Amino acid sequence: MAGKSFVSPEILPDELAHPLQRFYDYLLNEKGLSQRTQANYQQQLTTMAQQLVSLGVSSWPEVDAAWVRQLVSKAKREKLKASSIATRLSSLRSFFDYLILVGLLEANPAKGVSAPKNQRPLPKNLDVDEMGLLLEVQDDDPLAVRDRAMMELMYGAGLRLAELVNIDVNQVQLSQGEIRVIGKGNKERKAPFSGQAKEWLGRWLSIRSTMASESELALFVSKRGTRISHRNVQKRMEEWGIKQGVSSHISPHKLRHSFATHMLESSGNLRAVQELLGHENISTTQIYTNLDFQHLASVYDKAHPRARKNKKSDD
Structure with missing residues (x-):
């Protein structure tokens, strides 16, 4: 909700925090991703988890496409670049795919949500x-x-x-x-x-x-x-x-x-x-x-x- 401060990562509800930690372990042990990539996933997902808590969400199965669209709308209001929103959504999709893999979700609610188009700056033509x-x-x-x-x-x-x-x-x-x-x-x-x-x-x-x-x-x-x-x-x-x-x-x-x-x-x-x-x-x-x-x-x-x-x- 507008004006509500984010909760810190360490006090996320267990239903949100524990799956995130297992996902980070999975990225490290199974995927072998670089520390930089893992840190980026953690930053993006922690931010979204905090926003969901502020909106009243306490577990990942509660999140549907409407909640994901709210996250995208919030990112737009914060004036994030289209490329940054796309990165955030990509992190969320990967996380939800993992939750499907381990049986915590049946479908990926972020799959049908698109990031805003990244408008390429075009050069001005000469007259x-x-x-x-x-x-x-x-x-x-x-x-x-x-x-x-x-x-x-x-x-x-x-x-x-x-x-x-x-x-x-x-x-x-x-x-x-x-x-x-x-x-x-x-x-x-x-x-x-x-x-x-x-x-x-x-x-x-x-x-x-x-x-x-x-x-x-x-x-x-x-x-x-x-x-x-x-x-x-x-x-x-x-x-x-x-x-x-x-x-x-x-x-x-x-x-x-x-x-x-x-x-x-x-x-x-x-x-x-x-x-x-x-x-x-x-x-x-x-x-x-x-x-x-x-x-x-x-x-x-x-x-x-x-x-x-x-x-x-x-x-």
Whole structure:
């Protein structure tokens, strides 16, 4: 109950304390978990046991899904992070599984209770003007040409950093404006590109041999002539952002996010953007592009034939 102080672990009712101690012994002797993991279990479970006592619960068989949901609600009110609540619930599920194993429970009341979703912070996209400023790299130095080609391609095709780094020369069809990309889960897709991305990639390909080792297959190489590293790409893009006077911090992921956002703003076609990004589920695209429900509803109302309001009849 609100305002009620927790009881200390040593004065938990025996019906709560003894099963907990047996569980800790089980983790130590049977599971061989590290001291750190055991301490984490003990901290989480002791906290929840104290909260249950404050709520009037005196034994574990009394705990049902409604009690577990109360624990989750209390954690939310205490402003615990979603990841911390998930950890707490995981500890409780493991403990209840043990109680089932030793015959003290028949079912796990925490199994059907979900932790709040952990909202990943997304990078802010660059607006079109900022992107234009970043990409106005006018330099004939081979490294500058390479860097502009990388940035144009990431923004022009919405590539992930790993996808960009792993492209081989033979995966590029410059005349058709297509790249064969190996994405997450080793899934292959064709990524289209055109305009400035095509022009600068062509410039890079014309001078690539002056930097690349003879047997190197990578499209983009470092000064050493071998495949460029993830960190090198990140560092170079960050440096170009500063050189070009862009106020936002520049990262490869921000270019991909900007591609998705600008494509969605221009087309309103969520499915097409999903395909271009290589997302398996459209829900990922919604989160990635920070698309809110109001915008989706607006697109639906305008596009779906059964969503359009009929004009009032003259009855």
